[in-house]
Amino acid sequence: MNLKLIAVLCVVAAAACGQDVLIRGGKVIPCKGAELAEADVLVRNGRIEAVGKGLTTDGSASVVDARGRVVMPGFVLAHTSEGMDRTNEMVPVTPYISVLDGVDPSRPFFEDCLRDGHLTIALMPGERTIIGGTGVILRPHGLVVEDLLQSDNAGMKLSLIPSAGNRAAHLAKLRAALDDAKQHMERKQAESGATASGNVRFDLEAFQLDRRKRELARMLRGEIPAWIACGTPADVDQALRLVEEYKLKARLVLGGGTWRAFPLLTGKNMPVILDSEFEFRETDPETGEEVIRNLPQLLKKAGVKFAVTTAPSSLGRRYLWYQAASLVRAGLSREEALAAVTCDAADAIGLGARKGSLEVGKDADILVLTDDPLSGRAWVEVGIIGGKVAYERSKDPRLTEIFGAGK
Amino acid sequence: MKRTLAVALSFVFFSALICAQSGTLVIRAGTVLSVSGESYSPGAILIVDGRIAAVGREVAEPDKAQVLNHPDAVVVPGFIDAGCGVGARRGLVESQRAVLADLRMADALDDTDPAVRRHLAAGITTWMLLPQEGNLLGGRAAVLSATAAGALKLLRAEAGLTVCLRESSYDREREPTSLMGALALIEGGQVAAFDTAAANDRGVLLACQSDREVAVALRLAGRAKGRALLFTTVDTGDSATAATKAFSGTVFSPVLPALSERHRAVPARYAAGGALIAFSTNAPQSPASTLRLSAVTATLGGLSQDAALRALTLSAAELLGVSDQVGSLTPGKQGDVLIFTKHPTDSRAQLLRVVQDGVVVTASAKE
Amino acid sequence: MRAMQSLMLVLVGTLTLSAQTVIKAAKAHLGDGRVIAPAWVSVEGGRITAVSAESLSGDEVIDCGAGEITPGFIDAWSSAGLARGDNENEEGREVTPQVDVAGLYEVRHVSVKRRLAQGVTSLLVHPGTRAVISGAAIVVPTAVDATAPRHEGAFLCVTLGLDPAMGNSGGQGGGFYSRRPNSRMGVVYDVRAAFTQVREALKSGQAIDATLAPLAAALKGTTTVIWYTETEKEIWTALRLIEELQIPRNICAGAVRASAAALELKARGVPVLLGEQHWPQYAQRRGRGGLDEHDHDHAGHLHEVTPEVRARLAALAQTGMTHPIDTSEEGLFDLGQDCCMAPGVGAGVVSTDRNRIPVTTQARELVRAGVLCAFASGGDTEGVHLIDYARFAVRDGLDAARALSMLTLEPARILGIAANKGSLEAGKDADLVVFNGDPLSPGSRPVLVMEEGRIVVRPLAAKGE
Structure with a gap:
């Protein structure tokens, strides 16, 4: 019956990029700053031009009527390995591969991201290899990967989760690869006689670096961050040592098992991305009882800001709005919960300046929702990416197929 | 039939041998723990022709009696291992069918098994020989004693039908493939041997390793009119209350000190209210020394020293149906006596001597 | 460390509630479609004795504040x-x-x-x-x-x-x-x-x-x-x-x-x-995310192969930036299958x-x-x-x-x-759950579970988090 309202809803598809879009009269949740009732958001040249009440525009702007709706920034999915066919090579050290070559835009994953409002996606290699390759940041709209691409400098994926169970061997291999790249870089620099210009990309060309080591060198010179996956508290400890030792710019991707190491992260100001399951279950060896660790609370207690991820095969956890609601269920405030899927998530993937909130000057990645994002009943009515209407629920053939037209 | 005869013959032969060797033995010690009744400090035991003749603060010392004086030692009855594979060579498990009720352990005795001597050296003078695991109905157990010469004698040829509910019984290539199927098979009356065994005094021996399996064993025990013994591990602590009511007694797989507090406390929970418990070694998988170690560990979990000693001796004898012959220092019973430096449930205690059928079979290096 | 487990569930076990217990909450969803607010549910001897929007008295009153009750x-x-x-x-x-x-x-x-x-x-x-x-x-x-x-x-x-x-x-x-x-x-x-x-x-x-x-x-x-x-x-x-x-x-x-x-x-x-x-x-x-003949019956997607797209793909193919693409009609049809009619997902849930x-x-x-x-x-x-x-x-x-x-x-x-089960009704078993808010909001969680009159689960969080 809700759907009947859609017919009333007036949505004019934005034709050209340059056209202004005015989203009028919705409840605006900017995710930074106070929520505004019945406010407008003006979009110009793909960016947010203004947020406030009673905004006007010339007649050429397309207007999205958001009265009775909720307007908020697009969700930011801070880490995933979906949307590709294989998430890892079989060889343990593959810094030279890029997920860019593995993205399959026809995967239903991207369609779902669009439908669910996940408008920024950090797509990284999986966790089964020591050095997995580089990742990208995508938007879920387009036919070929170039359309989707937002940034191909997302970073290098490292995994400290030992694949064969031998931590010492795992770390030895990782260090060997890092040392090797470092020495190679230094040697090439000496051979070429060039001095570092400060322009990393140019330098690497000048040094004639082995292609297979180039991306690793970029990581070691701090141009791209290292995304370090950790499964146990010891992994976190090791990650921090590596960051110190190799002067890495790092992001931590944490599994629930790492909770004992959360206090180590206090004051480190290191971006943290939490696995999709917020309750970590362990068996107390003495009592045999299952103990549940409330991960969001534990991170909060350690003073660590974090982003969260999804699990696409789960009933609820595949939605970032559900994940945010789960954070509330875990005892976080509404603001903290929403931040973990918007602005904090954008910060965590290094796009805080462009994404994650409705602030003037930021990318116009905007959602119009049918209801409050934490209500559990919200659908994305309109999804705007870079100032263009990329999704309209009323024109979603899949929903029509399931719910029938006009219902 | 031939084998039975052979065993019987060897029994006669070794009995004769022992009689020749044994004569009269007097043991005097700082403490004599008879287990069945009183304890004496100091105390003495008289063993004549392999049987205990008298126990007390002092006993009459006949002429030519061999005398052992251990003024600081503690004397206890020989230990009983309530479940192991000692005395029959293993590896002969039949796997075509899961129901092998007619297999008798008494037919499979083999006194050349080196584990017999190792058992004796650890003070285990009597034990229950169980069929090897791997079948739902594995056969019928026997209770054995070693002779002083290291040979075997049968105390009970039919000591119960083993029903193994543990995972090892469910081969995916035959029926039943699951615990559920096993229960249905037995409750459906399709295994006549179970009902026969459950109705008579030989009883059924139900082996489990999880609370779930114990729950099934409880149902099956309800079907048994005769004795039903539970063989289990310390992983089944939650079933203690229900199990002590339903079973004649409980036998534990080795209880080792590395276990958690919770697990170590399980034998005590089963023994609460005076229910019978005993320990087993599962030898040859575990060494013979695990029997006493189990008792020591159980005392760390709250079992009293007396109860632990009883579990090693008289309780085990009662569970195995041989308490008329072994299990305590009572006149008339087999002269199986152990001499320890301290109470055997004290982990520091050392075994000084093992007396089997009134004959000293081992002596510690100290002497 | 223990204090951190704020969501750890404590099994209160066989805590039998003596005599008459009354649970008070902001709302009760009775299970049969009816909702009452505020709500009092009284329990005695393992059964519900009364359900009311008016105040009920009992030997013990458990006040669940803004909580909402549903049947177990x-x-x-x-x-x-x-x-x-x-x-x-x-x-x-x-x-x-x-x-x-x-x-x-x-x-x-x-x-x-x-x-x-x-x-x-x-x-x-x-x-x-x-x-x-x-x-x-x-x-x-x-x-x-x-x-x-x-x-x-x-x-x-x-x-x-x-x-x-x-x-x-x-x-x-x-x-x-x-x-x-x-x-x-x-x-x-x-x-x-x-x-x-x-x-x-x-x-x-x-x-x-x-x-x-x-x-x-x-x-x-x-x-x-x-x-x-x-x-x-x-x-x-x-x-x-x-x-x-x-x-x-x-x-x-x-x-x-x-x-x-x-x-x-x-x-x-x-x-x-x-x-x-x-x-x-x-x-x-x-295979392949559940693609079977049924899928091909359902074309239509969020993306359409428009002439512009077709031209673009052809251009891409020429630059060699992506995998070789057959730009013939037939080839595009195949491409269309891949790009545009791939197995997708149902709206509400779960799978690919x-x-x-x-x-x-x-x-x-x-x-x-x-x-x-x-x-x-x-x-x-x-x-x-x-x-x-x-x-x-x-x-x-x-x-x-x-x-x-x-x-x-x-x-x-x-x-x-x-x-005996399924709704909050006098005479039925006292099986109930108290959520800390609207049970249908994903932000709410159970804070108390009662089974046959006994409180069997009470998360620590419920005790003054």
């Missing part, structure tokens, strides 16, 4: 309390009606404790689906250690579809698994043969083998048959068999696209249990298999058609909270009260235990 949830199709793996199934034979999970259910099992923490106070526990007639299911409480389950033997589980054939090899190789059935029709044959044999015996007054007695009970209607129906194809089969064998009492447990059979289910009065449990296997069995209509949407369709249905968790013991099914059903357009009743009164009716 009933998980009507689950394998909780059974060991994983072999113990869920007996595979020695195909027809094992004598098998009974009653001896296997373990109330202390962690899977049961997890359900309890979610607010589930009654469970139907079924044997696995690897046998054609897999045995008896039982309805049991989740906290009370009932060594003798109270509704034992009332349900007989029959598996349709391919599960019982899995692993069987039809070849001449010999061995345990070289046997029938090997196909869906083989499975159906075994069901028909077993029931027919018993029916003939009943007619002619012959004695029936004890192991087949449950089949006789099913034919007489003293036992309800639960048909495990993996897809709507199996529902059709079940309905045919029900008709043919004249089985009076039936339930269909879950199906992908059950709503396709809504009218027939309604016509024969067969209720449906909906859950996610059947799907993982379903996905594995078909587009032909699965989400359970929550199915629920709406089935309810519309007047079919009695309930949500159930199936094999899942980890991620999914039962209440989430109701939450998503509401998002998909089902009425909120109805969605909640699909976890409470509807399953109670389906399982025939509505006299």
Whole structure:
């Protein structure tokens, strides 16, 4: 019956990029700053031009009527390995591969991201290899990967989760690869006689670096961050040592098992991305009882800001709005919960300046929702990416197929 | 039939041998723990022709009696291992069918098994020989004693039908493939041997390793009119209350000190209210020394020293149906006596001597 | 460290509440669709003695503040309390009606404790689906250690579809698994043969083998048959068999696209249990995210191959930036298939298999058609909270009260235990859950679970977090 309202809803598809879009009269949740009732958001040249009440525009702007709706920034999915066919090579050290070559835009994953409002996606290699390759940041709209691409400098994926169970061997291999790249870089620099210009990309060309080591060198010179996956508290400890030792710019991707190491992260100001399951279950060896660790609370207690991820095969956890609601269920405030899927998530993937909130000057990645994002009943009515209407629920053939037209 | 005869013959032969060797033995010690009744400090035991003749603060010392004086030692009855594979060579498990009720352990005795001597050296003078695991109905157990010469004698040829509910019984290539199927098979009356065994005094021996399996064993025990013994591990602590009511007694797989507090406390929970418990070694998988170690560990979990000693001796004898012959220092019973430096449930205690059928079979290096 | 476990659930265990206890909350969802606010529920002797929007007095009053009360949830199709793996199934034979999970259910099992923490106070526990007639299911409480389950033997589980054939090899190789059935029709044959044999015996007054007695009970209607129906194809089969064998009492447990059979289910009065449990296997069995011929029937997508796109792709192909693309008409058609008609996803839920209509949407369709249905968790013991099914059903357009009743009164009716369970009503068992807010909001969680008058779960968080 809700759907009947859609017919009333007036949505004019934005034709050209340059056209202004005015989203009028919705409840605006900017995710930074106070929520505004019945406010407008003006979009110009793909960016947010203004947020406030009673905004006007010339007649050429397309207007999205958001009265009775909720307007908020697009969700930011801070880490995933979906949307590709294989998430890892079989060889343990593959810094030279890029997920860019593995993205399959026809995967239903991207369609779902669009439908669910996940408008920024950090797509990284999986966790089964020591050095997995580089990742990208995508938007879920387009036919070929170039359309989707937002940034191909997302970073290098490292995994400290030992694949064969031998931590010492795992770390030895990782260090060997890092040392090797470092020495190679230094040697090439000496051979070429060039001095570092400060322009990393140019330098690497000048040094004639082995292609297979180039991306690793970029990581070691701090141009791209290292995304370090950790499964146990010891992994976190090791990650921090590596960051110190190799002067890495790092992001931590944490599994629930790492909770004992959360206090180590206090004051480190290191971006943290939490696995999709917020309750970590362990068996107390003495009592045999299952103990549940409330991960969001534990991170909060350690003073660590974090982003969260999804699990696409789960009933609820595949939605970032559900994940945010789960954070509330875990005892976080509404603001903290929403931040973990918007602005904090954008910060965590290094796009805080462009994404994650409705602030003037930021990318116009905007959602119009049918209801409050934490209500559990919200659908994305309109999804705007870079100032263009990329999704309209009323024109979603899949929903029509399931719910029938006009219902 | 031939084998039975052979065993019987060897029994006669070794009995004769022992009689020749044994004569009269007097043991005097700082403490004599008879287990069945009183304890004496100091105390003495008289063993004549392999049987205990008298126990007390002092006993009459006949002429030519061999005398052992251990003024600081503690004397206890020989230990009983309530479940192991000692005395029959293993590896002969039949796997075509899961129901092998007619297999008798008494037919499979083999006194050349080196584990017999190792058992004796650890003070285990009597034990229950169980069929090897791997079948739902594995056969019928026997209770054995070693002779002083290291040979075997049968105390009970039919000591119960083993029903193994543990995972090892469910081969995916035959029926039943699951615990559920096993229960249905037995409750459906399709295994006549179970009902026969459950109705008579030989009883059924139900082996489990999880609370779930114990729950099934409880149902099956309800079907048994005769004795039903539970063989289990310390992983089944939650079933203690229900199990002590339903079973004649409980036998534990080795209880080792590395276990958690919770697990170590399980034998005590089963023994609460005076229910019978005993320990087993599962030898040859575990060494013979695990029997006493189990008792020591159980005392760390709250079992009293007396109860632990009883579990090693008289309780085990009662569970195995041989308490008329072994299990305590009572006149008339087999002269199986152990001499320890301290109470055997004290982990520091050392075994000084093992007396089997009134004959000293081992002596510690100290002497 | 301990203090950090703010969500750790404490099993208060057998804390018996003396005399009359009153639970006070902001709202109570009674399970039958009615809602009262504020709400007082008084409990005595394990039963509800009164439910009122007016103040009730008692010896002890538990004030749940802004909390909301619902009846304890009933998980009507689950394998909780059974060991994983072999113990869920007996595979020695195909027809094992004598098998009974009653001896296997373990109330202390962690899977049961997890359900309890979610607010589930009654469970139907079924044997696995690897046998054609897999045995008896039982309805049991989740906290009370009932060594003798109270509704034992009332349900007989029959598996349709391919599960019982899995692993069987039809070849001449010999061995345990070289046997029938090997196909869906083989499975159906075994069901028909077993029931027919018993029916003939009943007619002619012959004695029936004890192991087949449950089949006789099913034919007489003293036992309800639960048909495990993996897809709507199996529902059709079940309905045919029900008709043919004249089985009076039936339930269909879950199906992908059950709503396709809504009218027939309604016509024969067969209720449906909906859950996610059947799907993982379903996905594995078909390649590539569940693409089958059905998918190709449904074109139409968020992207369209417009002339511009076509030109663009051709240009891309020339630059060699992507994989070689055939730009001929035929090639583009293939590309179109890949890019534009790839298997997608249903709206509300779960998978990458587009032909699965989400359970929550199915629920709406089935309810519309007047079919009695309930949500159930199936094999899942980890991620999914039962209440989430109701939450998503509401998002998909089902009425909120109805969605909640699909976890409470509807399953109670389906399982025939509505006299004691399923709603907050004087005289019924005091099984209830208190949420810290609207139970249908995903931000709410259970803060108190009462089963038969005893508080069995009370998260620490409830004690002044």
